[in-house]
Amino acid sequence: MESEAAMTDSSSSTQVERDDLPGVIRQYLTAHNAGDASASAALMTPEARVTDDGKTYDGLPAIERWLNRAVSEYTYTTTYLGAAQDGPDRWTVTQRLDGNFPGNTIDLRYDFTLDGGLISRLVIAP
Template sequence: MTDSSPTPVDRDALPDVISRYLTAHNAGDGQASAALMTADAQVTDDGRTYDGLPDIQRWLNRAASEYTYTTTYRGAVRDAADHWTITQRLDGNFPGGTVDLRYAFTLDGDLISRLVIAP
């Protein structure tokens, strides 16, 4: 019997694609963020799902220009071989001003096939 509980990991142990995504996304670089996703990727943020790269690129561009914020890495767990959850704190000029968000990644090889962002 194997233990299926999530495993905490250090930031430097994250898969390269997740590290690169977080760096690009936190910098507001929608093009670089989208380049790390599969063509049929899905992103869910704020209760809305974006399907496929064109829809995701529009979401990334809007998200990058809507608010100004800084991020602080809070931790990560490996939920399964291809599932990782990263927590970041955002501080900025959005309603509420501060929020801890979970970024639940599903990987397909070296790319992101699914991302769910939620408090």
């Protein structure tokens, strides 16, 4: 898989197990995968920025609207594929989504940046 190969080839990335991810990332993935928009948003800084599907959402009100739309638009299941630490406060998680969206299956990278124990930036991309 390209995303896993890219993580492995990067000399600045270290592969990690899911249990070794920071708690805030594990909590976010659990809440997001369960469709809990308010619990997901609570794990972000007030000035957080999320980029998903080519669109950027700045601040908690915009992120909460995005989360609510994301959890209601499609039904899907997720499979954890892997993770890497890309820097002191940067982590990448790869998940496979299977659902009723166009294409039915996609592998997505979730690039997290943490600040003060919360998520300050999240980029989701294939």
